[in-house]
Amino acid sequence: MKIAIMSITENGKSLAMDISTDLKNDPTVIRVDLFHKNVKQNLEAIFYSYNCIIGIMATGIMIRNICSLIKNKKDDPAVLIIDEKGQHVISLLSGHLGGANELSIKIANLIHGESIITTATDLNNKLGVDYLAKKYYLNIDNISKVKNINSALLNNEMVKISINSKYKFIWEDLDVKKSYNKINNKSKDITVSNNSVTIHLKPKKIVVGLGSRKNVETISVVKAVKAALKILNLPIERIDSLATGDMKHKEIGIINAAEELGLPLEIVPTKLIKDFNNEDINYSNFVIEKFGVPGVCEPSSLIAAGEDSNLIFKKTPYNGVTVAVAVSKN
Structure with missing residues (x-):
């Protein structure tokens, strides 16, 4: 993951440096760059060059400056907000596909703060299909249908998955309710469906x-x-x-x-x-x-x-x- 950390105040800058030092020791973090002040200009220049943007600033400042940059669930980077005292780490954007939820927990642990996550599946201890796509590096053919499948998971409705036995571990992650049905096939692609809504997941190499x-x-x-x-x-x-x-x-x-x-x-x-x-x-x-x-x-x-x-x-x-x-x- 490539991470950009942005700060405004001197306290925020100091916290950014501390977080950067810790993250550079993480083998899953490929690069960390720091940006101080000039929030609007920096965001416009780097927004899609990083997997995650961390803003050590007020939530409102970040929201006002990213609203014109946001495209869609598939392309948007993860965005996190941290107050300058490091008390709260808020998963603001792209919680599942971008990995903001997971990263907010990791950083909260590093700075001894509290992770704030608001996605319904996480709050109800359910794994969304977009979370699984992120975790196991799967491409989703139609992002707009994710909400339908996740709603079905939340409501304990029948969800069918057609999956090669090689990837049975993905089913095991989803299999938290007896109502789910598993169907084996020979294709590498994974199909998840509820009633008339179907999503195809293709494993990346x-x-x-x-x-x-x-x-x-x-x-x-x-x-x-x-x-x-x-x-x-x-x-x-x-x-x-x-x-x-x-x-x-x-x-x-x-x-x-x-x-x-x-x-x-x-x-x-x-x-x-x-x-x-x-x-x-x-x-x-x-x-x-x-x-x-x-x-x-x-x-x-x-x-x-x-x-x-x-x-x-x-x-x-x-x-x-x-x-x-x-x-x-x-």
């Missing part, structure tokens, strides 16, 4: 990129992958493949780990990595000197995930293994 020291043990690679997925709260079944650079294509530990995890291993040519440009990649002087490329796990994951893919887990070392996770745009 998720790739775990790997780098490692020479002769790394299989168990180290497996543990590293599982540790990253635990932080992302994703089951191994949701991952589409592992990826590494061809300088590691004979690394037995990585090859065996892919087999043990039941995932295909994609080998990315060194030339593609060398020519690949992405502002989110962390450059390693050691890797540049040894292989002539800026890194292995991050560019491998991004290239394998496809054009315009994004990092959701930045390069993180685990006992001789580096892990990064990328997700496709569609």
